Amino acid sequence: MRANYGVGTMRRLIFDHALLPDGWADRVALTIADGWIEKIEPDATGDGERIAGIALPGMPDLHSHAFQRGMAGLAETRGPASDSFWTWRQVMYRFLDRLTPESVEAISAYAMMQMVEGGFTALAEFHYLHHGPDGQPYADRAELSARIAAAAQASGIGLTLLPVFYAHGGFGGLPPTEGQRRFVNDLDGFARLLEGAGKALTALPDARLGLAPHSLRAATPEEITALAGMVPDGPVHIHIAEQMQEVESCLAWSGRRPVEWLLENQQVDGRWCLVHATHLLPAETTAMAASGAVAGLCPLTEANLGDGIFDGVNYLAQGGRYGIGSDSNIELDAPGELKMLEYSQRLRDRGRNLMVRGQEGASTGRALYDAALDGGAQALGRRIGALAAGHRADIVVLDANHPDIALARGDRWLDSYIFVAGKSAIDRVIVGGEILVEGGRHRARDALAARYRAALDGLRG
Structure with a gap:
């Protein structure tokens, strides 16, 4: 089930790199409230939850x-x-x-x-x-x-x-x-x-x-x-x-x-x-x-x-x-x-x-x-698909140390992600401001996989 951060919850996530509507930026802070992006700060300073890697819109x-x-x-x-x-x-x-x-x-x-x-x-x-x-x-x-x-x-x-x-x-x-x-x-x-x-x-x-x-x-x-x-x-x-x-x-x-x-x-x-x-x-x-x-x-x-x-x-x-x-x-x-x-x-x-x-x-x-x-x-029909204020905080974070993208930069990150590394380069996935995937693995994978196997067993039975 999804964690409930409660009404009025605000988080400040800081990414090493991020793809913004006007291009790539470094050390990008996203202020997220109730699952929505409220503020974007390139070259950010100050405190926040640092998330290593390359942030893409989900x-x-x-x-x-x-x-x-x-x-x-x-x-x-x-x-x-x-x-x-x-x-x-x-x-x-x-x-x-x-x-x-x-x-x-x-x-x-x-x-x-x-x-x-x-x-x-x-x-x-x-x-x-x-x-x-x-x-x-x-x-x-x-x-x-x-x-x-x-x-x-x-x-x-x-x-x-x-x-x-x-x-x-x-x-x-x-x-x-x-x-x-x-x-x-x-x-x-x-x-x-x-x-x-x-x-x-x-x-x-x-x-x-x-x-x-x-x-x-x-x-x-x-x-x-x-x-x-x-x-x-x-x-x-x-x-x-x-x-x-x-x-x-x-x-x-x-x-x-x-x-x-x-x-x-x-x-x-x-x-x-x-x-x-x-x-x-x-x-x-x-x-x-x-x-x-x-x-x-x-x-x-x-x-x-x-x-x-x-x-x-x-x-x-x-x-x-x-x-x-x-x-x-x-x-x-x-x-x-x-x-x-x-x-x-x-x-x-x-x-x-x-x-x-x-x-x-x-x-x-x-x-x-x-x-x-x-x-x-x-x-x-939803406000998604961009790391921008007023959009849902849906973010895919690539592992910057993945061997297939480590030497890339900017748009070459996307070329390497799509044509070489594929989804193996995904480190974290954030949906509505919540981290659902870490180290490429969904936090509910074991439970959902067990339910899936039981369902298929029941269909064969």
Whole structure:
């Protein structure tokens, strides 16, 4: 559980080095009150809690299905037919069929703990598992949303909860399949679920409620319009154009590709996050960048599922905003997601240092980190992603003595962190002013790992 420092608690942390909005600074003091940064002092003097190392703003994870952490590795066996996202989905349906509220909470808490150890300090949970194994709602319709909130509290990670609306099994309002029975709501039932989810967040500091139409195949146009008004100021996320089969089915239904249809038929703006958006034509890339929406990229999962490669180079050149997410949680690694994003562009275009806007000599690591901070903060709808007054005190501290970064300086710290050392360079992680990770290890790791193992044993039993 999180420590409670009490209302009015103030701390002054002094870091050897820190990445501030206007660049790198040495001996930086952060005055933190009730989890928020009140004051920044470069070249600080005076007393405080000295924390050795290199302080970075904590990275937001803008897309996760936490329960899927428990099935990591189960879909890596070749089947009798050609494997794809769609065959992986059948493995996922079989896995979730046995999940209980207790196992959902235990698996989610373990995943969130690993996110914090891997450099993520806040999470947008795209939560679509709502009902019991028979498809019937729990007595508390938001039972599983409350379990996600409890997992966030146990791990300490910041939370934007996105209850997912899922009503159909294909474009044009097709009926859902048997494997989707735990997801399905009508609009009235979803409104009650959303109300209960909001109540479940009240015990968490600085939690945010948004919502997510699952996809164009799972919600009709009329339903998406109604949903967008249910949380008028909250984030709206949607899966879109992840697979070519989805694009082809959307064309058959509407005569438009998924992103093309969405931008033509909804008021897509800065509170939207379009997750994956893998398969776009150039005109869609241009229009999406102009909309102000965030592209929710999950490079490790997209590689694992064989989704394809987002056109990051052209999107970035047109001012498009993006962030990173862990999606299926096969590997919880913030620098690893950024590295995979850059490497996927290099493999496609046979070039190097591609996700950089700016002059020759600009750091790729810095460009990736800054962009993912900004886009992630926007997608989560929270004051995070910067070491600045008025922001949540979410901080990742790199070990300055790590062999792979010890001789670096400034932006080269980020290049070495992302492309060489990875999460092994993380020494401490602070969320809301609380130190959750020291020496690379979460303070609740043993307890949460034991609950996770017990949950998986129960699923096998």
